[in-house]
Amino acid sequence: MNFVVASIARLGALIIDGVVILGNFFIFLFTALFYIVVPPFKPRLAIRQIRIIGAESTFLILLIGTFTGMVLGLQGYNTLRRFESEGALGTVVALTLVRELGPVLTALMIAARAGSAMAAELGSMQATEQIDALTVMAINPIQYLVSPRVIAGLISFPLLTAIFDVIGILGGYVIGVDLMGAPGSSYLNGIAQNMDAHDIATGIYKALVFGLVVMWVCCYKGYHAERMATGVSRATTEAVVMSSVLVLVWDYFMTSILL
Amino acid sequence: MGVDRNGGANAIEVRDLRRRFGAQEVLRGVDIDFPRGQITTIVGPSGCGKTVFLKHLNLLLRPDSGRIVIEGIDVTALGGRALDAVREKFGMLFQSGALFDSMPVFDNVAFPLVEKTSLSRDEIAARVREMLAAVGLEGMEKKYPSELSGGMQKRAALARALIHRPGILMLDEPTTGLDPTRIGSIHALVRRTQQRFGLTAVLVSHDVPDVFEISDRIAFMHEGRMRLHGTVAEVTAAHDETFERFLAGKASGEDEVPAVTG
Numbered sequence A: 001m002n003f004v005v006a007s008i009a010r011l012g013a014l015i016i017d018g019v020v021i022l023g024n025f026f027i028f029l030f031t032a033l034f035y036i037v038v039p040p041f042k043p044r045l046a047i048r049q050i051r052i053i054g055a056e057s058t059f060l061i062l063l064i065g066t067f068t069g070m071v072l073g074l075q076g077y078n079t080l081r082r083f084e085s086e087g088a089l090g091t092v093v094a095l096t097l098v099r100e101l102g103p104v105l106t107a108l109m110i111a112a113r114a115g116s117a118m119a120a121e122l123g124s125m126q127a128t129e130q131i132d133a134l135t136v137m138a139i140n141p142i143q144y145l146v147s148p149r150v151i152a153g154l155i156s157f158p159l160l161t162a163i164f165d166v167i168g169i170l171g172g173y174v175i176g177v178d179l180m181g182a183p184g185s186s187y188l189n190g191i192a193q194n195m196d197a198h199d200i201a202t203g204i205y206k207a208l209v210f211g212l213v214v215m216w217v218c219c220y221k222g223y224h225a226e227r228m229a230t231g232v233s234r235a236t237t238e239a240v241v242m243s244s245v246l247v248l249v250w251d252y253f254m255t256s257i258l259l
Numbered sequence B: 001m002g003v004d005r006n007g008g009a010n011a012i013e014v015r016d017l018r019r020r021f022g023a024q025e026v027l028r029g030v031d032i033d034f035p036r037g038q039i040t041t042i043v044g045p046s047g048c049g050k051t052v053f054l055k056h057l058n059l060l061l062r063p064d065s066g067r068i069v070i071e072g073i074d075v076t077a078l079g080g081r082a083l084d085a086v087r088e089k090f091g092m093l094f095q096s097g098a099l100f101d102s103m104p105v106f107d108n109v110a111f112p113l114v115e116k117t118s119l120s121r122d123e124i125a126a127r128v129r130e131m132l133a134a135v136g137l138e139g140m141e142k143k144y145p146s147e148l149s150g151g152m153q154k155r156a157a158l159a160r161a162l163i164h165r166p167g168i169l170m171l172d173e174p175t176t177g178l179d180p181t182r183i184g185s186i187h188a189l190v191r192r193t194q195q196r197f198g199l200t201a202v203l204v205s206h207d208v209p210d211v212f213e214i215s216d217r218i219a220f221m222h223e224g225r226m227r228l229h230g231t232v233a234e235v236t237a238a239h240d241e242t243f244e245r246f247l248a249g250k251a252s253g254e255d256e257v258p259a260v261t262g
């Protein structure tokens, strides 16, 4: 009997802990969003983060985008040839990139590259009392540290995704058309005819949501790191794993809603 | 001992402050006043709660019960703008320094002025250079905190704590990890700055009894309370056994080595 009561109590405590953590997680986001629209505004902080998250990721995105497009060109060509519809190659490559792979792979790459660095930076600021120092100076640390990163994510992710898409489509062209011999004019015309505003909008929505999710998770994990070296490394790992998982899960739900 | 609503002669008044972390009762009813324009030094064994107490004074931590009155304002339940206004009176030196490691020394020291005032670039630069000279860090403007020794970091952090000319200065072990000459010069600097601006200073230190020379008052923290507090003469004349054992332990080096970060 006691055992049953104790188990129920433990389950209850677990649920309460879970609800509290989830609550803090959302309050963190709403606070960061709130301070985006409340003065004092510090555009230079957001611009600095756009440079770190966005500009410094461009080369990586170009690289990944090219190879993704090339592989799509290769696989797409070989598959479509079985149905003798190589002419659809451009459409297949472009739609796959714009609707799906562009936003997702961009988000995963930035989470791994910039998100982890961000979690580590905020984590070590927490561990060495730098965040407390901001608070004592009457500077809201969420407004100073988190809001600019969220803004930077919302701006950088769609732009990097667009770069990924374009370079991917070119990569697909080089392999599919130049190397494998699919018809070049139908590659480009197919894209022009079959891709509509809705496809592009889907990609942009996804990029915006992923930008928010990645920045939110990585900042939250860093900000709440335990005050020791292992706390920082754990925060970094959890930030990347959790933001990647959330990106993929959200991608499914967004796809099913937006399709 | 009623709390004077106008602040009176005390910059800070603390009444029956209690705080626990889980099962550990760290502050067990702290009662103490900090008279305006004086240096009060808090001493006590490592881990007795000095840092936790200081973080209650600057409102980084909230008490479970008790009251803190700063310049006549009860800050215990303050929030928002009013809280920011109180905080702007503070200068705080953290035990670990807490310099921003993404910025060079100059930007660190200039930070409170850049963020919270409308001074021009030139005025800020002049004040930062003056302050860096005062703490003996001229020529170090472009160095990053990771390129400084522990003592230099402490001095840079002290410069940052003083740059906006706060009315209340809180220093958590400004001299720990410094060589004896530097300890003397930091002490002299704290004293000089305090007198120049008429600051109220709360100093946590392990440099007993050297630090008594620059202190107006001493508080001996023990087991979560201020066991003794008063002027230096009063406290030394009290002949409290625990305090004397603490002093003797310090002098003979029997006490545990204080942590550099906490």
Ligand SMILES: Nc1ncnc2c1ncn2[C@@H]1O[C@H](COP(=O)(O)OP(=O)(O)OP(=O)(O)O)[C@@H](O)[C@H]1O
Pocket: B021, B026, B045, B046, B047, B048, B049, B050, B051, B052, B053, B095, B258, B259, B261, B262
């Ligand atoms: N955030 C916290 N959570 C849980 N316990 C804490 C926290 N901060 C401090 N403590 C505990 O409170 C006690 C007092 O710590 P504090 O840092 O105030 O000591 P101190 O007097 O400053 O010591 P030192 O002279 O070594 O700096 C310690 O036992 C510490 O473990």
Ligand SMILES: [Mg+2]
Pocket: B050, B051, B052, B095, B172, B262
């Ligand atoms: Mg301490």
